[in-house]
Each structure stands twice: as C-alpha cells, then as structure tokens.
Amino acid sequence: MRKASRLFEIIQILRVARQPVTAQQMAETLEVTARSVYRDIAALQAMRVPVEGERGVGYIMRPGFNMPPLMFSIEETEAVVLALALVSRTGDVELRQAAKRVSDKIAASIPEPLSRILSTTALHAWGSIANAPDGVDLSRVRRAVRTEEKLDISYQDEAGSLTERRILPIAVIYYSETANIVAWCELRQAIRNFRADRVKTCAETQAFFKNQGETLRQLWMASWQYNQVAGTSA
Numbered sequence: 522m523r524k525a526s527r528l529f530e531i532i533q534i535l536r537v538a539r540q541p542v543t544a545q546q547m548a549e550t551l552e553v554t555a556r557s558v559y560r561d562i563a564a565l566q567a568m569r570v571p572v573e574g575e576r577g578v579g580y581i582m583r584p585g586f587n588m589p590p591l592m593f594s595i596e597e598t599e600a601v602v603l604a605l606a607l608v609s610r611t612g613d614v615e616l617r618q619a620a621k622r623v624s625d626k627i628a629a630s631i632p633e634p635l636s637r638i639l640s641t642t643a644l645h646a647w648g649s650i651a652n653a654p655d656g657v658d659l660s661r662v663r664r665a666v667r668t669e670e671k672l673d674i675s676y677q678d679e680a681g682s683l684t685e686r687r688i689l690p691i692a693v694i695y696y697s698e699t700a701n702i703v704a705w706c707e708l709r710q711a712i713r714n715f716r717a718d719r720v721k722t723c724a725e726t727q728a729f730f731k732n733q734g735e736t737l738r739q740l741w742m743a744s745w746q747y748n749q750v751a752g753t754s755a
Contacts, residue, residue: 526596527551527561532582535572541579601627611695612651612717615660651698657723662702665690671728672704675721683721684708689730691737705730705737712741 534547544558551558562580565572574580601623608620653659657674665672672690677683688704691712700717 524561524564527553527557528565531558531561531565531572532570535580535582538581541574541581543579544576546579598627608695610648610650610697612653612700613659613663613693613695614653615658616663617650648697651696651700652718654700654717654720657702657717657720659693659700659717661723661725662690662693662717665725666692666734669730669732669734671707671726671730673722673724673726674715676715677719677721679719686715687726688713688715689733689737691734691741703741712737712744 530551531547534542534550544555544562547558548555559576562572562574571583572580573583605620605624609617611617662672664670669689672688674686674688675683676686685708687707688702689707690702690704692703694701694703694714702715702717702720704713704715705711706713
C-alpha cells in the first residue's frame with residue numbers, strides 16, 4: 522500500500538475508533554510494519570491533522586477534523602478524477618460542464634492537509650477534446666434515453682444519403698472523437714448505431730416508449746454478444 526493511501530486509511534481508522542488505537546493494531550490492519558505507521562503518524566501531525574497519542578499507549582483523532590460522509594481511498598479518488606478528465610474530452614458539452622462541477626466538489630470535500638496529496642497526482646487524460654456535433658445536442662439524447670422519448674432525426678449515412686428517421690434511443694456510446702447513439706429505428710425495424718456527427722437535425726416528439734427501454738437494451742446487448750462470439754468463432 523502506498524504511503525498516500527495509508528495516510529487516508531489511518532485517518533479513517535482513527536475517526537471511527539472509540540478508544541486509542543496502537544500502531545501495532547493499525548499495522549496489522551494495513552499489513553505494514555509498526556515502524557511505518559509511526560512514520561505516517563508523524564507525517565499526519567506535520568500536516569496539522571489532529572492526531573494525538575504516543576508509542577505503546579495508542580493514538581486518537583482529536584474532535585474537529587471532519588471528513589465527508591463518503592470518503593474514497595486515494596486510489597478510488599484518482600480513479601474518479603481520471604474518469605472525469607476523460608469525460609471532459611467528449612463532445613457532450615453538458616457532460617463536460619458536469620464533470621468540472623464534480624471535480625470541484627471532490628476538491629472542496631477533502632480537508633486541506635490531504636488535498637495536497639491529490640494536488641501532486643501525475644494522472645492526466647491526454648488527447649484533443651472532441652467537437653460537439655452540430656446537428657444534435659447529446660444532452661437531449663441522454664434525456665430522451667432516461668425518459669424513453671422517441672426522437673425524429675435527419676441522418677446522413679457514409680455514402681451521403683439523407684433519410685428521416687424516428688428512433689427510440691436506448692444508449693449513448695462515447696468514443697475519443699465522436700459518439701454513437703444506439704436506438705431502435707422505426708424505418709429499419711431494427712437496432713441501429715447512429716454517429717452523432719452525421720445527425721443533421723434532432724427533434725423531440727412528445728411520443729414515448731415507456732417501459733420498453735430496458736427490453737431494447739437487453740436485445741441490443743444480446744445481439745452484441747452474439748456478434749462477438751460469431752466473430753471469435755470465425
């Protein structure tokens with residue numbers, strides 16, 4: 522376990538403890554030596570985390586050091602931060618804005634001494650930010666997936682042919698450069714993938730397919746799994 526992770530875990534142990542916890546007890550929980558715990562306690566005290574106690578007696582957390590009700594480990598926090606960085610590179614403007622708000626909330630929720638640990642992270646999401654598609658607002662599509670509302674779209678295929686479709690959107694797949702809308706197409710009477718950058722117009726219909734979305738997603742997943750197996754067999 523990395524030192525940064527141990528610091529988080531020690532704080533969690535001391536926060537919930539009802540009596541002093543010895544370095545040896547923490548060492549057994551963390552699967553490290555007691556000497557490592559002594560060094561970690563000293564590091565926390567140097568960061569002004571209110572840990573009190575002494576060797577052989579045990580340690581406590583003085584009241585007044587508050588952590589959020591849901592506190593991630595350092596690895597879990599890094600995973601969330603990296604995932605948000607990846608979301609920030611999609612062409613979905615509303616999701617990018619939401620990712621920024623979540624990142625700010627995470628940063629604000631961590632006590633100042635521990636926020637220094639995350640500020641030195643070396644995790645970065647690389648690559649250019651995808652352009653938002655001109656003909657469709659992906660937030661509208663995501664909302665239609667949630668509310669199970671049909672959408673009318675004008676779609677241009679790879680050959681340049683333009684068709685009018687009424688679709689039942691069931692999922693959105695994000696790639697590095699574009700996004701695909703997975704939907705039941707009433708014109709084709711089948712599940713189709715529509716590249717968001719080829720959708721020229723998109724309109725809400727106020728027509729709904731209530732309680733059908735999950736069934737269609739299961740059909741889509743079954744078809745995808747079948748194609749994967751068939752491709753492997755071939």
